Amino acid sequence: MAKIEILINGRQTGTAARTLEALVKDHAAGDLRVATALNGHFVPVARRATTPIEAGDSVEIVSARQGG
Amino acid sequence: MNIRDQGLHAPKALSLYGTAVESRLLLGTAGYPSPAILEDAVKASGASVVTVSLRREAAGGKIGERFLDLIRDLNVLVLPNTAGCRTAREAITTAQMARELFETDWVKLEVIGNDDTLQPDVFGLVEAATALTADGFKVFPYTTEDLSVAERLQRAGCEVIMPWAAPIGSGRGLANVSALRSLRAYFPDVKLIIDAGIGAPSHAAMAMELGYDAVLLNTAVAKAANPVAMADAFALSIKAGRLGFEAGLMPARDMAVPSTPVAGTPFFDID
Numbered sequence: 001m002a003k004i005e006i007l008i009n010g011r012q013t014g015t016a017a018r019t020l021e022a023l024v025k026d027h028a029a030g031d032l033r034v035a036t037a038l039n040g041h042f043v044p045v046a047r048r049a050t051t052p053i054e055a056g057d058s059v060e061i062v063s064a065r066q067g068g
Numbered sequence: 069m070n071i072r073d074q075g076l077h078a079p080k081a082l083s084l085y086g087t088a089v090e091s092r093l094l095l096g097t098a099g100y101p102s103p104a105i106l107e108d109a110v111k112a113s114g115a116s117v118v119t120v121s122l123r124r125e126a127a128g129g130k131i132g133e134r135f136l137d138l139i140r141d142l143n144v145l146v147l148p149n150t151a152g153c154r155t156a157r158e159a160i161t162t163a164q165m166a167r168e169l170f171e172t173d174w175v176k177l178e179v180i181g182n183d184d185t186l187q188p189d190v191f192g193l194v195e196a197a198t199a200l201t202a203d204g205f206k207v208f209p210y211t212t213e214d215l216s217v218a219e220r221l222q223r224a225g226c227e228v229i230m231p232w233a234a235p236i237g238s239g240r241g242l243a244n245v246s247a248l249r250s251l252r253a254y255f256p257d258v259k260l261i262i263d264a265g266i267g268a269p270s271h272a273a274m275a276m277e278l279g280y281d282a283v284l285l286n287t288a289v290a291k292a293a294n295p296v297a298m299a300d301a302f303a304l305s306i307k308a309g310r311l312g313f314e315a316g317l318m319p320a321r322d323m324a325v326p327s328t329p330v331a332g333t334p335f336f337d338i339d
Contacts, residue, residue, distance in 0.1 A: 063132025
């Protein structure tokens with residue numbers, strides 16, 4: 001499938017993924033626990049498979065970190 | 069057995085949003101020399117609650133996985149923050165992501181208004197607190213000592229309010245003691261937690277002596293020459309300050325009052 005250009009964590013990236021679930025699988029190898037947002041809005045795990053990715057989208061993929 | 073276990077009095081139990089919390093010290097997890105030292109410091113602190121955050125996952129990274137496992141092994145409650153968020157919208161989305169990842173509806177809400185002071189954007193803070201409370205979150209807002217803002221936060225549904233002592237990471241202690249006193253007096257039933265700016269155990273003890281319910285700190289422990297010993301020191305000071313508050317501090321006076329009885333003083337001439 002042709003690649004489309006999107007932003008992943010602020011970086012311009014080409015991807016063949018067309019759903020958020022596919023994108024997460026490409027980006028975070030294996031079954032890493034991550035949370036996602038699409039164009040500034042939270043997308044829960046259960047909705048990733050049915051959330052389409054389109055050219056120009058901005059996706060955040062985050063994981064747990066130390067914090068104050 | 070350490071000295072803490074030998075005390076005859078234990079401070080009253082603390083409850084945050086209906087959850088019993090054993091320690092009145094909430095500890096941040098950032099900036100420690102190593103994960104092992106973080107682990108030992110949390111144990112030494114006796115903290116029942118630690119703060120955590122979310123950051124962008126690098127492709128294929130395992131950092132988040134390792135950290136989640138470490139936190140789970142510590143067997144403490146986690147309080148995810150929205151550190152670095154600059155708008156209510158960013159903070160709300162971050163809180164929603166944190167709720168899913170850390171499996172908790174607690175959130176330390178930060179909406180930052182200024183890069184140099186890291187002071188809260190209190191307008192965005194109230195906006196985000198209102199939206200998150202409506203969405204079922206239990207919000208712990210990081211705010212200034214401003215009473216009117218605290219009132220708005222309480223009206224938004226916050227049962228806990230966390231005023232700063234001084235800017236994050238500054239270690240300056242309680243910069244505005246009189247305002248913090250007013251806040252405590254004005255909100256006797258709100259859980260007030262000092263968050264940010266604590267540099268020394270004495271600062272934390274003073275916050276507790278003012279009647280604050282708990283203290284949240286990070287840098288003072290993480291950046292100490294010996295973080296584990298400092299965690300222990302803060303645990304002691306917070307317990308001491310709280311016990312002092314509960315025991316009832318004597319009022320301060322401008323002039324001396326002799327503590328030894330005056331009656332019967334030898335060589336005392338009665339006029």
